[in-house]
Amino acid sequence: MSDLPRETALVLVIDDEPQIRRLLRVCLEMSDYEVVEAATGEEGVAQAVRCQPDIVLLDLGLPDVDGNAVLKRLREWSQAPVMVVSVRRQEADKIAALDNGANDYITKPFSTGELLARLRVIRRYMQPQSKPEVFLSGALAVDLAARTVKLNGHPVKLTATEYALLLLFVRHAGKVLTHGHILREIWGANDLEKTGVLRVYIGYLRDKLEADPAKPRLLLTEPGVGYRLALID
């Protein structure tokens, strides 16, 4: 994020299907995005260097290089948010893309409404200048400076680990965090054997933060992939 956010965000669409690119262009331009297209991975990286996009929409099944390789090369120098748009819906594919630095993952076919909603989430949390001292989502309020958590205005007591976990979600609000990512950040663990521990702590957080812990609205499960803190206006 080198300069001030532009009036309209620039989206780079990397997809080998011309029809999908056309449709995405129509949809994005009508929602006040600027669009640049690339049909191959190589071209995508070149375009990313040239026009410094604010958001990248990346297909995984590219004709020349795999989408994950493009992702890795982008991540070598760019922090621009990347949303993967792919027909692959295996959890392993999602985890790989997210761990390689993708910010979100949406499967084709996708509904236009959902795509635009996810883009709004990405734009919201990717603007550091606008990151507030107090994070708000639904009934939840996290004061990052004072390290206090409130629910409907009532303070909530969290243990150190619970707060660290919540803070991680707040810092990546709206984004899916893989099991491996969370375990590494909070427990420093590299093995996925500890997923059970993570599940237990998510349970504690839900008990304290959700109106109905069985039907979470804030801390959402992404089956087989990880968890996500929902952004509720």
Next chain:
Amino acid sequence: MIDDPEKKPFLSDGRVTSAFFNQEPETRLLAAVGPNLDAQGVIRWTRNLAGALHCRWIALYVAGTDKLDTDTESLLARNLDLARELGAESLTTTDEDVVRGLMRVARQWNITQIVAGKPAARRGWSKSRRRDRVATRLLQNSGGLEIHLVGMGGAVASTVWPKGNRHRRARFAQYLVVVDVVALVTAGAFFFTPIVGSHATALVYLLAVVLLALFVDRGPALAAAALSALFWDYFFLPPFFAFQIHSFEDAMLFGMYFVVALALGQLTARIKAQQQEEREREVRSTSLYLLTRELNEARTLEAIVGRAKSQIEAVFGAPATITMNAGRQQSAVAADDARIGSVEDVALVSWVMAQGRQAGLGTDNFPEARCLYVPLTNSAGTIGAVGLRLENPLSLQQRILFDAFSQQIALALDRLRLSELAEKARVLTESERLSKTLLDSMSHELRTPIAAIQSAAGNLLELEGAGLSEFQRQMMEEIGEATERLDRLVGNALELNRLESGAVKPLLNECSPAELVHLCVTETQKRLAPRLVSIQFEQNLPITQMDFVLTQQALTNLLSNAAAHTPPGSPVEVSARVERDRLLLTVADRGPGIDPGVLPRIFDKFVRGPGAFAGGAGLGLSLVKGFVEAQGGTVSALNRPGGGASFTIRLPLHPPAPASSLVPAGGSP
């Protein structure tokens, strides 16, 4: 035991039976082994000490230049075998001086403690004396090493130290030759001594002694030296025909002659013995090298066995057999060999393979057999045996070589086995990769146009919704709905393909059944919407080991199925409970139920009830079955009393072997 080994390594008398428990990790023991029964005591004692210290140990035999007779040698071979069976590295080295040989190997192997036999009590004078000397010198030359001298009581009676008995008959012949040659030289000397003088005759005698020493053993060579000296004195030194010597000069000459002759005989014999040793060693290393090279070139089991067999036969000059463990089908390799097949052979081979120890002529096990079998042991255990048909037992050196051969063969077979395993793994990975590529590309080709249709319809609805007429909006929604259905169908077909090709690997994790059920209900809420969904949980549902995603897909499919087959407004009950060691997830409805004719086949592919709604390919329930069975569970369906259908997923709470329970969907009726 001594409390402080640093200060006081030995008791004052210098002949100590003691154990120093050195705790340093690099402790290594050496057991000095000779061809005697005592050595077995030494070996066992060292093994016990090594076990107590958790350290490695070796058993060493220092061969002198003398040859051992057959019995002694087989005893020695048995001793070395015993050490090997007890976990030692069995070595032999050649050195004139036993103590020097021991110390040399001890340095090479970083030995910290040496164990040797304790000198016997007065009995068998010469042997005991010799041993006494070895023990004393070992203590004197021990340097920083600890020496244990172990006494073995009664076994001493049969002690034989490496000196060994000579091959009597061969020796006797050599003595005859010596006497003949010296007599012949003496006879000749009568003719030329008057011409050249007695001193030159001494040189001729010396020449004869040196030449003799080149061909005979040390004893006869020394005899030649002594005999020639006496003959010279008797016949050619004045006074003739008497053992007297008058002049001081002659006495000096005689003395010097005697010493020179003895030294020459001794030196020549030693050089000869070393040459012999060198030659044997060269033959051994060359044949081992040849075998290794042959085995390295062999790429198949038949080639390895064939080449090894011909090498062994060439080197040992005896018919060889290689038998593979019957567990592998390759036992046929040896079966076609006409030379094997006697009852004795078959019994020995099976004994060797079962015990993993050698048997036959020259060993402790079935020594009366006319063959020798050595097990082929590698990382896979005892995989076969090498046999040799023999008339006489192998010499110690041959036994060592044969052992080395069998180890090389076992290693070659191990290498073959490992490379086969690696190849199998590679093929498997490759086929998995191919099937993933195919599925990816299918999924790409089918879903891209669907994505285009849905995106186009979505764009129109979402972005231009306000400008559309009611009719246009309806048509767009139709397009949207049909596209969603098409996508589900493609998704189901691909999933089924994945299940059937075995690409689905269940990933068992601790999951909360309650969370799972709520997630599935939320996900299918839109389709279930006009129905009354109720969720029932048993109190304290346990955390279950399951593949969250597979179970979620299965339950979601059951819920979609209920949505598709029941009238709006009817109740759908979802429940989770535990029955014995199973978690039960049930979806029950009050719809029309399942046609009894279809019920037994309801989870098969493409099976649809007669009253089923239009659309749907009959894949949903067979997918449910696949998802559940892939993680070791079952699924069942029944018609409820009072109307409606009920589907139950049963998952093991503690799955025994998750990987092996993978079952392709739709395979069974």
